[in-house]
Amino acid sequence: MSNLGEEAAPYEPELLDVLRKMLAWRSTRLFAYFLLLVAIIIGAHLRFHRLARVDMNGDEGASWAAASEPTLQKVAEIEQQLDPGKFALYDVLLHEWIGIFGESLFAMRAMSAALGAIALVLVFIVVREVWRSMVGETAVAVGELTGAFAALLYATNLEMVLSDRTMRMYPLTLCAELLQITFFVRAQRRSGGINYFGIAIFTATMIAANFASVFLIATEGLWLGWMLLRMLGDVGPRRWAVFGPGFALVAGIAILLPWQSGVFISSQGAINVGAYDWLRLQPISWPYTVMRDSTGDERLFWIFVALAVFGVWRWWRSARVVAEFFAVWTAGPLLAVMAVSYLIHPLEFPRYVLISFIGMFAFAAFGAASVRSAVLQTVLAGLLIYLAVSPVQYEIRHPYEAEWQDATILAGQVVARGEQVAVSPPYCVNVVRYYMPPERRAAAMAMSNDCGSASVLILSGRDITPQKQIAAAEACYPRLLANLKLVEVRAR
Numbered sequence: 506m507s508n509l510g511e512e513a514a515p516y517e518p519e520l521l522d523v524l525r526k527m528l529a530w531r532s533t534r535l536f537a538y539f540l541l542l543v544a545i546i547i548g549a550h551l552r553f554h555r556l557a558r559v560d561m562n563g564d565e566g567a568s569w570a571a572a573s574e575p576t577l578q579k580v581a582e583i584e585q586q587l588d589p590g591k592f593a594l595y596d597v598l599l600h601e602w603i604g605i606f607g608e609s610l611f612a613m614r615a616m617s618a619a620l621g622a623i624a625l626v627l628v629f630i631v632v633r634e635v636w637r638s639m640v641g642e643t644a645v646a647v648g649e650l651t652g653a654f655a656a657l658l659y660a661t662n663l664e665m666v667l668s669d670r671t672m673r674m675y676p677l678t679l680c681a682e683l684l685q686i687t688f689f690v691r692a693q694r695r696s697g698g699i700n701y702f703g704i705a706i707f708t709a710t711m712i713a714a715n716f717a718s719v720f721l722i723a724t725e726g727l728w729l730g731w732m733l734l735r736m737l738g739d740v741g742p743r744r745w746a747v748f749g750p751g752f753a754l755v756a757g758i759a760i761l762l763p764w765q766s767g768v769f770i771s772s773q774g775a776i777n778v779g780a781y782d783w784l785r786l787q788p789i790s791w792p793y794t795v796m797r798d799s800t801g802d803e804r805l806f807w808i809f810v811a812l813a814v815f816g817v818w819r820w821w822r823s824a825r826v827v828a829e830f831f832a833v834w835t836a837g838p839l840l841a842v843m844a845v846s847y848l849i850h851p852l853e854f855p856r857y858v859l860i861s862f863i864g865m866f867a868f869a870a871f872g873a874a875s876v877r878s879a880v881l882q883t884v885l886a887g888l889l890i891y892l893a894v895s896p897v898q899y900e901i902r903h904p905y906e907a908e909w910q911d912a913t914i915l916a917g918q919v920v921a922r923g924e925q926v927a928v929s930p931p932y933c934v935n936v937v938r939y940y941m942p943p944e945r946r947a948a949a950m951a952m953s954n955d956c957g958s959a960s961v962l963i964l965s966g967r968d969i970t971p972q973k974q975i976a977a978a979e980a981c982y983p984r985l986l987a988n989l990k991l992v993e994v995r996a997r
Contacts, residue, residue, distance in 0.1 A: 546658030621669025708757025724837025
């Protein structure tokens with residue numbers, strides 16, 4: 506027995522070292538999945554809690570008006586009138602959702618909230634896949650920890666929560682974009698028909714959900730160009746890691762070609778009639794300010810920056826390509842939007858670059874996962890949750906939205922049955938129709954330039970409506986019946 510012990514002794518340190526590494530790997534994965542579970546619980550609560558607290562807004566009114574049409578063909582027709590320049594994918598899905606769950610405000614917004622919760626899990630999946638594809642299978646554990654931190658930042662981010670609580674197409678767009686990125690990075694690790702098919706299908710899906718997805722495509726084109734430059738001396742299979750995903754992107758765009766002419770014509774019409782005039786050209790510092798403001802707390806933004814810098818320093822030798830991908834993911838859509846804004850038409854709107862915010866979360870999580878102490882990781886996660894959730898809770902408890910429902914009820918009490926109610930700005934007319942009894946919805950109409958025949962006006966948008974238009978409305982309807990939050994009821 507003693508001889509056996511003497512023979513085994515030299516191998517004990519090596520065996521113990523292997524066991525320690527296995528336990529560390531397992532504890533890292535366990536903490537990652539625990540963190541993901543926390544993110545799902547907090548994220549779902551923030552998205553569904555008191556979801557119908559605030560009234561419908563003008564953009565939501567357009568979504569409801571299109572989705573509530575009786576047939577899918579009619580949904581597509583109305584969507585092009587109310588939301589020109591976009592495909593009707595979101596409105597079609599909302600139409601089917603309404604058919605199952607009804608058209609209460611909570612039910613309709615719940616589709617966005619559910620998609621936001623799904624996107625939270627997709628953030629984890631795509632960030633993990635970036636590590637697997639660009640570093641290797643040995644990086645799965647750290648990739649999962651990075652993905653869990655990124656999911657936590659998504660779950661608690663002010664801009665993301667507010668977007669996911671709104672009845673619009675942005676959560677659907679993000680789900681499609683995250684799936685597309687997943688297949689995009691997988692295709693660079695290993696070619697295969699499934700990966701290329703996934704790129705093509707979800708490229709088409711995300712464009713059909715919102716035209717702003719073209720900014721992600723431009724970013725991916727930039728990344729493939731960068732990869733091609735790095736491979737100038739290579740030939741053979743490695744080149745296909747660039748050309749394969751590139752061809753799949755082109756195929757995804759080609760899927761929508763039969764419908765793109767109609768969408769392009771409607772978008773040109775929208776620009777010509779001033780539908781996008783509310784967007785103003787922003788200063789050159791816009792990328793910084795929009796990223797900072799999206800966190801709801803400037804301290805949190807600078808923590809993100811510090812974590813990203815720490816991650817780059819920590820992984821510069823072994824995982825620099827991951828840092829490069831996260832940097833391009835974050836900056837690419839912002840730069841693409843600015844290029845379009847300065848060269849064609851202003852489009853610098855935060856929800857057109859939500860995918861950049863997720864890149865920022867991934868970049869910050871890149872640094873958070875670099876912290877080696879489990880205790881420090883737990884403290885860091887708690888600090889991030891505390892700083893992020895506070896502004897979200899404040900926004901939910903103190904919403905800054907127009908009181909359309911009360912204004913519509915008051916206007917309905919003032920006018921006789923059969924009389925019309927004017928609405929300004931015109932794109933908000935569908936909000937008033939939503940809050941009117943179904944049999945009286947036809948009475949709501951957009952205010953005409955010549956005052957029209959309506960005896961009552963519901964007026965909002967003083968901060969975005971030209972002063973000349975406000976003055977004309979006040980001249981037509983000089984009597985103020987009620988001054989509610991961000992909305993007035995006026996009479997002749």
